[in-house]
Amino acid sequence: MPERVALAMARPAVYHRAPEFAEILLDCAAKLRRLFKTAEPVVVLAASATGGMEAAVANLLGPGESAVVVRGGKFGERWGDLCTAYGVPFEAVDVEWGRAVDPAAVDAALAKSRAKAVLVQASETSTGAKHPVEALGPICRARDALLVVDGVTAVGCFDVPMDGWGIDCLVVGSQKALMLPPGLCAVALSSRGREALERSKHPRYYFDLRKELKNQEKGQTAFTPATSLVVGLREALTMIEEEGLEAVFARHARCAAATRAGARGLGLELFADRPTEACTAIRVPAGVDGSALVKHARERWGVTIAGGQDRLKGKIIRLAHLGWAADFDVLTALAVVELALADLGHAVQPGAGVGAAEAVLRA
């Protein structure tokens, strides 16, 4: 988290029913629309991104309506779990973890199920893979289904033009590319999405997006907002606009390219076939326990890297380069992978990863 964001949040709390807060919230919405590249309304909710995902399922689908769920990792599974919780039947498009979904498989699932919505991740953080969301908009239109996208670790990392790609609902969370502490999410809805939420008969209360849309149009929220996080959000979005959206995407692309080159330089294999710019998932070499590697990196070298979740536990490590991250975060992460691998008895050539990354960063 940038110091500027921390300092903005440290200022005395603003009263959420005062004009000053309404102005801040409206400014956040305008900046989020520019970040999402949409003319549609965006609402901010006091919840982690899973709350935004739940709001999407609760508001956009109705009892008896079905969905197509792309399951290529932990977060894809979460869409399925949410459908189950709301009694929404779904056709799963199961993708081998680490792979990107084939748009033709989504089309086939829609044809078979006549589902009302497709639920997908733009960037599946758990595997480091990027799904081709840009190809799904026309497919969803042709089959009269809503395209609902979990944009956490995508929006703010690479271009996700909501209107240009035909996305009907786009969800983001605060603690990833938005450079904030956890606790906020934002949800944008197209006109087709807004029609669906009027139609839905699902019970809704805190996550009733009809109420939030009406209130937030005027800079109000239906319930008490997380004011300090909203103040931080404005500062973070201001920083993104100062750097320039295209420059932000270019920084992510450069850091991602350098990290991938570094991994290859160490003789390691990338896990994802179509890697996201948010983080790089790397296969742990045979004979090394990935969980031990993560623990050792933290305890011996004081650097936190992520391991794999669930069935990938111990098998991959993930190096983050999203949000408040730049060249030296990449070099630090690669250096610690080199050091920890060597400490755990895996033969590495010192500097091979860092050197390969430097070559990309200097280009």
Ligand SMILES: *Cc1c(COP(=O)(O)O)cnc(C)c1O
């Ligand atoms: C982090 C993340 C989420 C949100 O998880 P929370 O625990 O609710 O913050 C959702 N989707 C993806 C792809 C993520 O990376």
